[in-house]
Amino acid sequence: MGEHATAAGKVYLVTGAAGFIGYYVAKRLLEQGCMVVGLDNVNDYYDVNLKRARLAELMPHEGFVFVEASISDHTAVMSLFEQYKPAAVVHLAAQAGVRYSIENPDAYIESNITGFFHILEACRHFPVEHLVYASSSSVYGANKKVPFEETDFVDHPVSLYAATKKSNELMAHTYSHLYRIPATGLRFFTVYGPMGRPDMAYFGFADRYFAGKPIHIFNNGDFDNDLYRDFTYIDDIVTGIERLIAQPPTDGVPHRVYNIGNNSPEKLMTFIETLERALSKATGREILFDKIFEPLKPGDVPATYASTDRLQQAVDFKPETPIEVGLQRFADWYVEYYGVNKA
Template identity: 75%
Template sequence: MNYNQLDLNKKYLITGAAGFIGSFLSKRLLEEGCEVIGLDNLNDYYDVQLKNNRLEMLDPYEKFTFIKADISDKSMIQDIFETYKPNIVVNLAAQAGVRYSIENPDAYMESNVIGFYNILEACRFNPVDHLVYASSSSVYGANKKVPFEESDFVDHPVSLYASTKKSNELMAHTYSHLYDIPATGLRFFTVYGPMGRPDMAYFGFTDKYFNGDSIKIFNNGDFENDLYRDFTYIDDIVTGVERLLNNPSNEKPKHKIFNIGNNNPEKLMTFIGALEKALSNALGEDIEFNKVYEPIKPGDVPATYASTELLKLAVDFKPETSIEEGLQNFADWYVKYYKVKDVLNTK
């Protein structure tokens, strides 16, 4: 079976199209010749200019339509579905971030719970071939058994963000059961790469270095029991999503969940070392972060580690980009995008 074969007669609605994953997925589908309706509210949780630059990347494609809208606006979402009649919906719009959910819980309930409910309702009244939605590795909470498998017990989330993502899975399962909506939830594992989210650690560390600040590492300086993360490069995420788009579940209820992770967790300190090396290569000089060690933050988990067997079985794909390759691509982009060499030369 050719898992890369996309149906060019179908319309793809992608929410969160100005986001990191949403923009890269939109670009991939547009390159394949698909019609894409992109939706985003362009909120200011992080740099709006970066979101606009991602959208500019999609501008040249004739089959791309952008709508500025918020998924928490039910009537607008219904109107968009009725007007454009999408065949496949990819819901990537969400309030992201574990730590921010402690500071601003309202944003998570509005976007991740009410917004997702609105998407489900729209799919109920405007039947679609497939609803694919973003869940998160955070639903595994502080599970000790690794690697995390989709069948694991996930009823003890340790952040509100994780709770909202778990609720998405339950809601999607219910709507699949009641209204026969084919739905697939994707548990993403620490996605990184060029044009990524500035609130992610690798991006924030880089910002702090060039601002002359120390970086905070939340592992108590315990290198033996360091935090582990299953870092997954953006292109691998997009390939996994793309292969699943036209492969909805035929079982009842038509709801499935997949991990998309690298299946190769790295110590946080190893990842930081690889980032220092990538930035050194990009700049042609040695880069070393000034590190400050602090206790693990509430809501953080000690390790994330994806089992990818179900994904491999379903669509014959397993993410394989190394952190060295992925971080080099990020570092090269960052230095160019922020004109770091020019800035350093003027100091």
Template identity: 70%
Template sequence: MNKKYLITGAAGFIGYYLSKKLLEKGETVIGIDNINDYYDVNLKHARLGILKKYENFKFTREDISNKEKILEIFKVEKPNIVVNLAAQAGVRYSIENPDVYIKSNVEGFFNVLEACRYYPVEHLIYASSSSVYGNNKKVPFEESDSVDNPVSLYAATKKSNELMAYTYSHLYKIPATGLRFFTVYGPMGRPDMAYFGFTDKYFNNEEIHIYNNGDFENDLYRDFTYVDDIVEGIEKLIDKGPNKDNLHRVFNIGNNNPEKLMTFILTLEKCLSKSLNKDIEFKKIYEPIKAGDVPKTYASTDKLQLEIGFKPKTSIEEGLQKFTDWYVKYYRKL
């Protein structure tokens, strides 16, 4: 029997890809998104336009911070599985606009938990973040590491999500799984992410700012994870179902193969050159590391691999080529 999925943040990057994959399998998806203007809403509408072509997709434009409305949607739709991907994203933006993070990431997630309490679900999967590891020096980051020292409000809200989910899982027997995402990228991705912004700046004839002091030896490392690999991991977790003996669990979901920021940028240049069929080079300005940025994010994915056989397959060369091919076509740059 087909399941009914409720996905918050369905017009977002990961939410769109997960919704599309489930819809292709014939599942019913209830999508919720507030279509906020944190980044270009046209991209959100483009993603939604693709999802709305599926008969088994139902969309409600709503903010998860509206408790009354969220409870009503759960009451009417009675979803089997909930995937909470709605959140105010971005580390640096949380320094400038803290209020929206509390409203969406704390209040909004609380409302989703309350809805799961009153209208029980088979499994709640929710987005956490690699940012919860703060300035941990030990790498790779493991789920058993201390995450008591977040260095941004965004990270603090994600850590609070894990605590709230644990409590609700314990009190109300809600099977819940948190996923700590590590730098997800790909076509139709978030324009606020560095790789997308670098590509924008090239076409605007602007310099790109690289926050690594121009220190190639001690460069920032990131665990770049292609979106299809992330979706496959979520799918496998859904198929496996929750653990009856351990109702709340948290997993890293990343690439387990960190790349230097400069390697990523030079690969992006090569891929864009190929998409445009000409050699290009970004104009680069090197600056000090930004407040709140973590020098190295690198996931141990042993726990998830043991659980579902999760093993990302997409190299940065392959993933970035797909991104630049999409970008050039979508923005008609040829």
């Protein structure tokens, strides 16, 4: 499994195991012979059937145990740590989504602040070799300097979601300082792929097209000054996590933060055109979205662009799956999963 690999036989706790990234991380660990305890509350923020479908693919693995509970339930979290004593924790459970944080702020405080606090407390009382947790590229706010580097100033979030993720980094640093918990925060950049999140734009575009509806694009129709996004394919994210798990920080305060992005931002319109081509190929007929252009939404940022130098230095890896490849895999999965008629 190589020098960066995880250790077979160890217990890994993956929170958010029914979620997009959590499912793929749990799957990779199980394939390597690790024991995985998956924790998820399987909430209805998006289609529960998709979450259940992901879990159904994990269940046959002998080393998988699923616990349906919320990280905001302190007793449940502590008893889980006491029972399974995980060697490492990959904490991916969170209330996701920038726009939803404007409509339903309570969910973000409960899950991303209180829930993360419970994970930190559990790691304090039942020491782990490494806590790897999800931060977000949204911590960079409307940062004008590109590419975004981990040393950049990130004290001006433009959404409550971003503020909770920045808070997670501060809380983790504090616990690493006080209790020597080795912790690594990962700033994810627009993760996409098969079995992804229906609340993400690319998934929603496909849903709306096949429902006979137009897609809404929040870039003012200004193609010269289009939004840029650093789209990162799921397999690259999982490889980055897998390699980092085995390398807990040791010096000084044992807390590090890394960007995980593609280091290659694409114009939103280029991404949309690539998705149209991918769905056309998957269905065998030409697919063109009916597009409605609207102003930028509150909390959205004009560009995201990850510097991946620090990640590459640490684990000799950088994401580089092109969107043509990643979106084709998504389109092929989508057409099969939803039974879309082919030409």
